[in-house]
Amino acid sequence: MTSPIVGIIMGSDSDLPVMQGAADILQQFGIEYEITLVSAHRTPHRLVAYAEQARSRGLQVIIAGAGGAAHLPGMVASITTLPVIGVPVKSSNSIDGWDSILSILQMPNGVPVATVALNGAKNAGILAAQILSINNPALADRLHGYKQQIQSEVENKIQKMKSSGLNNQFDVG
Numbered sequence: 001m002t003s004p005i006v007g008i009i010m011g012s013d014s015d016l017p018v019m020q021g022a023a024d025i026l027q028q029f030g031i032e033y034e035i036t037l038v039s040a041h042r043t044p045h046r047l048v049a050y051a052e053q054a055r056s057r058g059l060q061v062i063i064a065g066a067g068g069a070a071h072l073p074g075m076v077a078s079i080t081t082l083p084v085i086g087v088p089v090k091s092s093n094s095i096d097g098w099d100s101i102l103s104i105l106q107m108p109n110g111v112p113v114a115t116v117a118l119n120g121a122k123n124a125g126i127l128a129a130q131i132l133s134i135n136n137p138a139l140a141d142r143l144h145g146y147k148q149q150i151q152s153e154v155e156n157k158i159q160k161m162k163s164s165g166l167n168n169q170f171d172v173g
């Protein structure tokens with residue numbers, strides 16, 4: 001097993017069903033990752049240690065998910081110089097997800113967190129892969145294949161709609 005280059009962290013095991021989406025897509029792209037709990041509020045010393053050691057441990061991107069008063073991604077980004085992708089989680093303590101979104105999205109100048117959609121862990125994994133593909137042509141090829149795959153899926157749906165008799169007058173040509 002090679003060392004992980006993506007770190008997936010989250011504030012609670014209750015975030016895992018959402019954050020598993022990042023792990024699954026990284027696995028699909030053949031990217032080594034690690035996954036663990038780091039709570040900004042309940043394990044602040046673990047947070048500092050994780051963020052301080054991330055680069056020297058070989059990580060290149062961190063994906064951090066949390067819900068409610070979601071300080072984890074921003075606090076990690078305040079310590080490490082690695083890119084941090086934040087996943088707002090619609091957790092049980094969240095007010096409809098907006099608190100999670102705004103806590104992660106509205107970072108002050110100087111400390112960016114690349115924020116994906118509410119529960120958007122899959123996109124966080126894809127974005128991590130895209131960052132890593134800058135220096136990895138084989139991974140860039142796999143990402144290109146993925147884009148072709150999702151395009152074909154839509155084209156197949158268009159064909160199905162046409163064959164069910166819906167009036168589609170548009171074709172790319």
Ligand code: RP5
Nearest residue numbers: 011012014066067068089091
């Ligand atoms: C946050 O509080 C976690 O990231 C989670 O989204 C939320 C609820 O945590 P639990 O009460 O389920 O442990 O810190």
